[in-house]
Amino acid sequence: MKTLVTGGAGFIGSAVVPTLQKEGHDVYVYDNLSFGSRDFIDINDDHFYLGDIRDKAAVDKAIGEIKPDMIVHLAAIHFIPYCNEHPFEAADTNIRGTMNILSAAEKLPELKKFFFASTAAVYPIYDDAVSEEHEVHPLDIYGLSKLTGEHLCKRFNLETGIDTIVCRFFNAFGPNETNPHLIPEIEKQLREGKRTINLGNLTPKRDFIHTHDMANAVRLLLNLKDVGYDTFNLGRGIEYSVVEIVEAFERQLNEKIKIEVDPARVRKVERQHLLADVSKLKKVAGWEPVWGIDEGIKNLIDNWG
Numbered sequence: 001m002k003t004l005v006t007g008g009a010g011f012i013g014s015a016v017v018p019t020l021q022k023e024g025h026d027v028y029v030y031d032n033l034s035f036g037s038r039d040f041i042d043i044n045d046d047h048f049y050l051g052d053i054r055d056k057a058a059v060d061k062a063i064g065e066i067k068p069d070m071i072v073h074l075a076a077i078h079f080i081p082y083c084n085e086h087p088f089e090a091a092d093t094n095i096r097g098t099m100n101i102l103s104a105a106e107k108l109p110e111l112k113k114f115f116f117a118s119t120a121a122v123y124p125i126y127d128d129a130v131s132e133e134h135e136v137h138p139l140d141i142y143g144l145s146k147l148t149g150e151h152l153c154k155r156f157n158l159e160t161g162i163d164t165i166v167c168r169f170f171n172a173f174g175p176n177e178t179n180p181h182l183i184p185e186i187e188k189q190l191r192e193g194k195r196t197i198n199l200g201n202l203t204p205k206r207d208f209i210h211t212h213d214m215a216n217a218v219r220l221l222l223n224l225k226d227v228g229y230d231t232f233n234l235g236r237g238i239e240y241s242v243v244e245i246v247e248a249f250e251r252q253l254n255e256k257i258k259i260e261v262d263p264a265r266v267r268k269v270e271r272q273h274l275l276a277d278v279s280k281l282k283k284v285a286g287w288e289p290v291w292g293i294d295e296g297i298k299n300l301i302d303n304w305g
């Protein structure tokens with residue numbers, strides 16, 4: 001099974017690629033290394049394509065050469081503050097880039113499955129767990145670009161009949177983080193020796209899921225037969241506030257950590273909750289998360305070196 005992972009050298013890709021390799025997939029990666037790194041994955045030069053998904057000719061050439069049986073499309077710009085500051089770049093990468101990948105995929109008679117990494121940011125603010133049935137209504141350019149990607153995937157499935165899976169990722173955590181999200185920011189300050197750390201909003205809760213559990217879900221979803229077009233949430237199903245994440249670090253370090261609110265980091269508009277209902281993924285794919293927050297944070301600290 002030849003499987004192409006776009007963005008495979010990134011944070012989540014660095015967990016997905018080895019998981020699929022272990023499962024026996026012959027994995028190819030297409031990545032421009034703008035955020036990712038080749039050091040995150042073990043891939044031969046003849047299986048790695050350095051290229052931009054916005055470059056249609058390069059995408060057509062690579063996909064035409066590889067002729068994958070499956071495509072896992074992870075490449076995107078996704079750090080929300082960066083997307084807000086660079087809306088055209090985000091839209092160009094996440095929409096035009098996805099159109100290029102889909103257009104090359106349409107020409108592959110052997111393609112069996114297309115997997116698209118979408119996001120929880122397609123949902124508006126809800127106070128309870130969100131299921132795939134909840135209405136979508138993105139609040140920012142990132143969520144909007146990903147929702148457009150979902151619509152493009154739907155059209156792709158209607159036109160080709162190829163099984164197409166849209167997976168809405170919630171907040172990933174784990175090794176090889178490429179963007180300054182909450183957990184790497186806490187790590188950075190703690191690694192500098194600080195035990196009073198500066199953070200922004202403390203009360204918002206997020207559904208943190210370890211990248212190893214995510215990779216396992218991707219693996220199981222790729223094994224599903226006769227999917228047609230379907231959408232799955234991928235989160236842990238538990239939400240943690242910023243304070244609770246810092247407390248998990250305290251437990252693992254066995255040290256007290258003080259938090260100071262830095263007004264420059266406080267977001268004026270902020271969701272208070274973002275929690276996934278993952279019952280569909282569990283039921284349909286037989287997926288169960290195994291990494292808890294304490295275990296995941298312990299693993300990060302163990303690798304500080």
Ligand SMILES: NC(=O)c1ccc[n+]([C@@H]2O[C@H](COP(=O)([O-])OP(=O)(O)OC[C@H]3O[C@@H](n4cnc5c(N)ncnc54)[C@H](O)[C@@H]3O)[C@@H](O)[C@H]2O)c1
Pocket residue numbers: 006007008009010011012013030031032033034035036037051052053054073074075076077078093097117118119120168169170171172173177178179
């Ligand atoms: N990390 C999260 O919490 C999270 C949450 C929801 C959805 N997602 C989605 O999951 C996917 C992977 O995210 P990630 O956290 O691993 O991010 P990441 O930035 O680490 O990975 C994206 C990869 O795509 C590559 N890339 C970016 N622009 C490209 C371009 N124009 N051409 C080719 N390659 C390009 C980067 O070099 C990187 O290796 C993305 O689609 C993202 O939107 C992530």
